Amino acid sequence: MSKTTILVVDEELSFRRFFAEVLNEDEYEVETVASVELALARVAQGGISIVVTELVLSGIDGQEVLRQCRARNNPPEVIFTTDHNNAETVIQALKNGAYGYLLKPFDPEELRHLLRSCLEQRRLGYENTQLKRQIDLFQKGQNLASLLDIEQLFDEALQALLHEVDGGRGMAFLPAENCVSQVVALSDLTENEALPLAHALLPFLEGLKDFRLLQGDELPTDLPLPQGTRSMCLLPLHYQKRIEGVLVLLNRAEEDFRQPLPRRNLLFLLEQVALGFSNACRYKDVRRLIHTDDLTGLHNYRYLQMILDQEIHRAERYGLEFSLVFIDIDRFKLINDSRGHLAGSQALKEVADLLRQSVREADILFRYGGDEFTGFLAETGPEGAAIVAERIRRNIEQHSFFAESDNPAQLTATVGYATFPIDSSDHQGIIDLADRAMYIGKKVRNVVRSAQELHL
Template sequence: MARILLVDDEKMARTLYGDYLRGVGHEVTAVGSIPDAKEALAFGPYDVVVTDLILPQGDGMEVLQHTKAHYPGVEVVVITGLDKVDPAVRAIKSGATEYLVKPVAPEVLQHAVHRALATRELLQENAALRRYVSLLETGQRISTTLDRNRLSETSCAAFIGMTGASAVLLFQADGTGLPRLLGQQGLSGQALEATLVSAIAPRLGASREARVLEQLPGPFPRALVAPAIEGEDLLGYTLLLYPGSPPEGIAEATGFLARCLALALRNLGRIAEVEDLAYLDDLTHLFNVRYLHLVLDREVKSAQQTQGVFSLLFLDLDYFKSINDTHGHLVGSQLLVEMARVLKGCVRDRDVAVRYGGDEYVVLLRGTDSGGALKVAERIRRTVENHRFLAREGHSLALSTCIGVASFPEHTQEKATLLDLADRAMYRGKKGTRNVVYVAAKDLEATPPGRHSQPTGS
């Protein structure tokens, strides 16, 4: 039933008490001194210690205190021939479960051990309950966090606290390539972080099983991988880094926290989808003006800090009003959608294409000076000129565009001025031959007030 360490310097007592306890099914180890008791405890484990209070080279209080200090899950029953109150009080205050006075009847000893085991089981259940409550509260904090940076901090701290990991790496998977690092805790230095990420990310794959990665670079050669799965989707990974083998008994906590992380990542993805809708044009699904101003603010700040460059293209379709008048607004809307596809096909993925309003478009070309922007603008102009719009629908419409080019910091370092200069350059073409590209200049005529408020261009 239980493993019991019996400590008594009297051989007769050891034999008698040992027989009592073995008779009801317990496994008993009997020793006669404090050093032997400490040695036996070191090679345990034991469930209960039964010790005499009077021992050579000390007393049973030393056994009691040593047990409680180094083996807190072990209960202690004290037996003594001293029928006094003070030793009993000291023993109970020091953590003894029972205090028995000799002579001890077999049924009394058995009952005392039984109560000690019951106490131990109750304390273990309470400790487990506290761990479960703590785990539940921690998981709730993770799953309800809707800020990406806070999610990284909260999750890393939770995994370290619950699993004893030396460091944690969090990855987010989007199904389009290698998982990207979401956050880390416990790693000293960016070089170590970069080395580990480059070594780990290709090895994650699409496995949905917890597993251990071996032979990692740096001070933590082993990592326990816990996939973050929500429903049918693999949303990320938690990597718990250890200098040696991962401890036993952490699978339940690790799996639970990983599921909470997956739920949080799912919620973040849904929020991002809603935010994307707020920045998309309903008709063309290009970005809208709201997003243009947001990204321009970021690009200006970044370029100022890094002495970088970028350019804006302002486009307006030529004689678009005649398309609406001749073919109707439904055809005009379809043409605008096709124009958005043509435009995106002429620029890089990292550039930002925007429907500015009506038949006007703006393109932000990252890391591009006026010379490079002029080449892109001319490519767009030629592509639009040679394209036949709505050919599949039976219309095969010809179209052209005027494009204005303005660059940061060549023409200005102000966001509003940059957009205005690109607009003025475009308007110069509208007043001339059309189907042309112009680069910004300080003396260009301003566009008429209210022109951008018109639903369609001319």
């Protein structure tokens, strides 16, 4: 493990030697300088974890060191030393971001304790930052995997990938036989530049299995690359064992990608984009196969089966939860009997609209059959499912059906829900439990029931 580097800034040689002697015993890497100018030059080179500096150096405010340190990426911590008990100056330094201060003369143990505390806080801060980055990356990935609109998927995927390489230019396209059917360009890359490049890249797709980086002399000279291109990443998207989409990342003009390239993050995002792309392609196929209920515009039972298969696979792979809600309109037969089947159809359309208002864009709604509906709640546990189920029940209860007619009506619904994998870890089991939970609610109607209640 590399040593922690501490920079000591003090005009007095005796104090610099004192610091070096004490801290070298603790196996710190200690560097000492006698002026603000030398300190700032060393900090600019990087690699400093803590700066221990006098508060006043030859009449120069030592807080200039603090200001310039705080302005850097991954700034070092700053600890002040002073032989003046100037409370106001010290307080201002702490407000400006200094970690702490020491009054000269001080005991070596006091110095060691302050440094240990500072390094521990720095370590925790770094771990927290890394955790936030991983969570952000995971959330971006999950969002990309859930997108079903290909153009939106391309746009957001390029933004996420370029963020990982600290910016650049990007494009995406759908290759067809000897042509390109769709191009999305992003970040200072115009479609007029992207389209000829997409066509020129078609021969390079044969045999392309995974992420590929081309740099310097590896870049083909006959490609119509935008000016200033030094690096190009090709990221293929497969569907049914064929390359059906391609993402292309280019560096900013005359600048390089972040080094080293974060391949692990890029591959994770590519995997999520590929999943979203596969979902989007499948969705288009499903639309062609009429997997949408004609009356309500919601998905139908056949599509529910498909979604559950792929979402169970994704949930098992990434340790996710999801919930399924079943909604049954109470005494719906009375609407058909008293108002006719046209009115019944109108009521079902209004129910579908209420369901759309009750869930998120990432959730998927289905007309299960007749007056029964189903909702797939992505990455939702039992607590979240209970909230959504109650919102659905309440929205239906509070809605005035046939509001524009002379004879409005009120309807209620009974809702049941089950959560994967808590209640069941298989396809049919999760459907049956959500359905049974709804069924036990039908004994009283206009209630929400959980699959957990089946075991009580």
